[in-house]
Amino acid sequence: MGRWEPDARERLVRAALDLFSEQGYENTAVAQIAERAGLTKSTFFRHFRDKREVLFGGQDVLADLMTGAIAAAPAEARPLEVVEAALVATASTFTDERRAHGPQRLEVIASNDELRERSALKMVGFAIAMTDALKQRGVPELDAAVAAELGVLAFNRGYERWLETGGDFAEVVRRTLGEVREAVASLEAAE
Amino acid sequence: MGRWEPDARERLVRAALDLFSEQGYENTAVAQIAERAGLTKSTFFRHFRDKREVLFGGQDVLADLMTGAIAAAPAEARPLEVVEAALVATASTFTDERRAHGPQRLEVIASNDELRERSALKMVGFAIAMTDALKQRGVPELDAAVAAELGVLAFNRGYERWLETGGDFAEVVRRTLGEVREAVASLEAAE
Numbered sequence: 594m595g596r597w598e599p600d601a602r603e604r605l606v607r608a609a610l611d612l613f614s615e616q617g618y619e620n621t622a623v624a625q626i627a628e629r630a631g632l633t634k635s636t637f638f639r640h641f642r643d644k645r646e647v648l649f650g651g652q653d654v655l656a657d658l659m660t661g662a663i664a665a666a667p668a669e670a671r672p673l674e675v676v677e678a679a680l681v682a683t684a685s686t687f688t689d690e691r692r693a694h695g696p697q698r699l700e701v702i703a704s705n706d707e708l709r710e711r712s713a714l715k716m717v718g719f720a721i722a723m724t725d726a727l728k729q730r731g732v733p734e735l736d737a738a739v740a741a742e743l744g745v746l747a748f749n750r751g752y753e754r755w756l757e758t759g760g761d762f763a764e765v766v767r768r769t770l771g772e773v774r775e776a777v778a779s780l781e782a783a784e
Numbered sequence: 785m786g787r788w789e790p791d792a793r794e795r796l797v798r799a800a801l802d803l804f805s806e807q808g809y810e811n812t813a814v815a816q817i818a819e820r821a822g823l824t825k826s827t828f829f830r831h832f833r834d835k836r837e838v839l840f841g842g843q844d845v846l847a848d849l850m851t852g853a854i855a856a857a858p859a860e861a862r863p864l865e866v867v868e869a870a871l872v873a874t875a876s877t878f879t880d881e882r883r884a885h886g887p888q889r890l891e892v893i894a895s896n897d898e899l900r901e902r903s904a905l906k907m908v909g910f911a912i913a914m915t916d917a918l919k920q921r922g923v924p925e926l927d928a929a930v931a932a933e934l935g936v937l938a939f940n941r942g943y944e945r946w947l948e949t950g951g952d953f954a955e956v957v958r959r960t961l962g963e964v965r966e967a968v969a970s971l972e973a974a975e
Contacts, residue, residue, distance in 0.1 A: 671971070672971055673971055673972070707901075709905055709908075710898075710901035710902055710904065710905040711901055713901065713904035713905040713907070713908040714897075714900055714901040714904040714905075716904070716908075717900075717904040717907075733967075735941075735963060735964065735967045736967045736970060736971055738937065738941075738967075739934070739937065739964060739967045739968055739971060740971055742933055742934070742937050743930070743933070746929065746930065746933050750926075750929075772926060773926065773930060774972065776924075776926045776927045776929075776930045777930055777968055777971075777972060778972060779927055780862070780863055780864055780927055780930060780931055780968075781864070781965065781968060781969060781972075
């Protein structure tokens, strides 16, 4: 337990997820997470505001990547092309390390009502952020909302698929959005 | 405050919303709600499990109405026609009384992170319920998920519009879903 702490963040995430799985999220204190990681509480708080942020940190970064890509898309791009660019722009955050933690993270969230609610709000936040960014481009409000919802659906499903298959998140999420668009087309196709 | 309590539920909702607005949801105790309504705590608990249920009660009823209508839709109905039937089936619960409380209810929810999260999860719950019910009809999984998401979007927007305009919820939500479908078509239309 030296004072030089390489990978402190990664060790804290690992320790937190293991404790959440073993004894429940609600029964786990920050002090225990730090102890399990062989670090101090103050080191924990340099990386995370609280234990919930271990699971949901990075939401603002993702939303900023999405909205930045939407603002930067070519003027002639159609709304769903713009949404594709938004999803692809998040790919840099989907690292191997993140993938290694992903399934356990989803299990912990699924096991706790508070965390499921927080997760649902995260997706609403992405939908609102993308809707607003699309409206800034002049996309009509309802078109923007529909495109953003389809984007969030593809983002979620793409994430789960990427946890299973690995590979480049950008490629996985692009393919998933393509399938969502095909599903939309089949819903509205003539019999 | 006699022992015969007509409209106890309505009085409790009114008292709860007023207290939530005046002093904050988190600062309001069930005992205060009962007192403001001129009723006892035990009367409160005959109507609601806790103060949160004043805001979110009825979710199961709505989900059951949706899934019941999906199961009962004609075999030849297309997925989005089935979703329309699901939304329309909830109309009986959207009474004048509910409309009178609606705007204040939305304000209270918007002012509190926990309640916003709960509200988001409620919508996720509807999406999951409709997706599962559509899959039971043999709709492919992704088509079912997309149709359900579009339905939830129309449900939400239809609800907000109905609070503004009043009238028959069935009519409002049907029109809103029609507009969502037009937006979908315009997103995918050739330039």
